[in-house]
Amino acid sequence: MKLYENEISSATSRVRIALALKGVAVEKLPIAILGAEAENRQAGYLRVNPLGLVPALLTDERVLITQSLAIVEYLDERYPEPPLLPGNLEDRAYSRSIALAIASEIHALIPPRIAAHLSTIPGMDRNGVADWNRHWIREGMTAVEALITTRRTGALVVGDTPSVADIFLFPQAIGAQRIGLDLDQWPNIADIVSSLRTIPAFADNAPAARK
Structure with a gap:
């Protein structure tokens, strides 16, 4: 592949x-x-x-x-092992919902092509684009934090085993930190990310910083 x-x-x-x-x-x-x-x-x-x-x-x-x-x-x-979706039907749907909240409601508003288009709008400068990104990340992550708070029972988003939800949450949280957002405003997310950093698959594959 x-x-x-x-x-x-x-x-x-x-x-x-x-x-x-x-x-x-x-x-x-x-x-x-x-x-x-x-x-x-x-x-x-x-x-x-x-x-x-x-x-x-x-x-x-x-x-x-x-x-x-x-x-x-x-x-x-x-490659079924280890599974990336929980065994329980509701937990599987919940894990997907967290992933989609990040992919569709946060990340979709802030990739390079969006920034490039925003930069063509009169009066929009680099600081304006950065403010745009921080706004949508802050709003989206606050909603994700609220969702996690209602269901969290373990070290990660769903129990203690990495799932699709963690796979999507981790890179977005790293990106939030890199544009100056403090994860401590989202206590559950901050704690989950801290746990994920101890797992090599996550720590070794975080998005690189822009040069």
Whole structure:
């Protein structure tokens, strides 16, 4: 399998964490996603993935899978151990809901292509873009904290075993810290992230800082 990725991408980080938890090695193909020369918006990569996004996974059967949640669930079904979704039906749905809250309600508003478009709006400067990002991350993470507070029973989002919810929460929390948001305002998230940092699959595959 081949993974089209970028080391600063939190969406890529999710897939890399899942691969590490499964103990699955893939060929990694770096795709630049920042600046005017970003490869992901150029014709060569668009022929691979018309969405122009990372990550994308090319399976051994030459099938391209896009979107990090779809890739993570594909890996979970192809390599069942250890499972990335809880056994209980309601917990499985809850784990997915946390993942989707992050992917669809937070991350979708702050990737580089959104920042690039915001920068074209008259009066919007770099500080304005940073304020935009902080606003949506703060609002989204506050909601996620509230959801976790109602159900948390262990060290992680669902019990004591890493799930899809943790795989999505961890990179987003790292990104929040890097733009100056203190995780302590979300006590459950801060505690979960502290626990996840002790797991090599998470610690070794966090999104890299932008250079």
